[in-house]
Amino acid sequence: MTAADLGAFAWGDCLALFLHFLTLSLLAVGGAITTVPEMHRFLVLDKHWLLEGQFSASIALAQAAPGPNLLFVSVLAWNVGANAAAGAHAPAMAWLLPVACASVATIGILAPSTTLTLYAARWVHHNRTRLGVRGFKLAMGPIVIGLLLATAWTLGAAHGLPQDMPVLWALTAISALLVWKTRIHMLWLIAAGAALGAWGWL
């Protein structure tokens, strides 16, 4: 897919973007990152607002930058806006559309879940010994881990399957192993990935 295949995006689509992230907010059990496969389906496969490479690059950028991982949502939406603005010829749009998209997406993904957290956390705290609450927490453990692994898979597969890109996937596997088994700062791993890629070894 190239830039020519991008789907059309108008100001009204900001609302669609907002509503999409608003709905995902309450589904993001285990963190915003667990909804990455769903965002990919919507933004890349259904709407064609983002290219495959832009999608994974946005997440990599947010992952590399300081701050909560959920900022990848702002970057994804920023790039939806930037793609749309590239089609328009007014210079002001180059800033307005990305800023508008990033704002509505970030507010959308945060507003419902933080409001719910505000009220639910007190209730959960008061009822944390109830069997139903403990049962839910226990059952969600393995599911949350599965969703995180699916997220990792989706991010890795954006560049090709393991049999096609063995070196890239080896780097992924080594990073996973180092995070799992050592206390190495993640920034060093990100920097190593960037350096290896920049020198064209991947």
Place this chain on the structure above:
Amino acid sequence: MTRGNPMPEGVSTQAAATDAAVASPVAARRGPASLRDLFFSFSWIALQGFGGVMAIVQRELVDKRQWLTAAEFLEDWSVAQVLPGPNVCNLAVLIGDRCFGARGALAAAAGLMLFPSVVVLALAAFLFPLLDVPMVQGMLRGMGAVSAGLIAGSALKLTSGLDGHPFRATGCVALTGLTLAGAAVLHVPLVWLLVGLGIPGTLLAWRMLWLQTRAERTAAGAL
């Protein structure tokens, strides 16, 4: 189980330990001095968190600032994890709310988000026009491969939290595998995964806990 009794039988030792931590004198630890302190503390934490904030938030809040004991942090984190939404943001809302009510929740969440979002969007604006440069493409490909690994590694690290799970290792691996296959291979929409696996899982775990509690009560009655 009798509600309102602070220590009903069948309560796990973790919950009992947390109760003890809550009951212990508050004098040993401090909290944020003001809304401004809360806001800038979370800003500083967020700006240090390259590749995710979870590890740094624990070090800052428990070890350095001592706003929370380790036991309290664990409990808060599990609630923040279970509730939908970004985990670290949920944690900030939870802590902020406890210190200064809804205004505290807003200050903590805003602190977490404001400066990092400016930084990351400035990076995006600067970097994306360069996306066609082969060197930048290679850099981002490498970073993407690593960040996939970071997420997988964090997920594997979380498996230690499943020790003593009533589903046992086999059940946990099966449930994780089903979720992984559904989301990554079959592209099942998330809502159906959560309904299809989460609800039966919760009911099963609930039933197992209930049976366990009853067995413990019977054993206690037999003594």
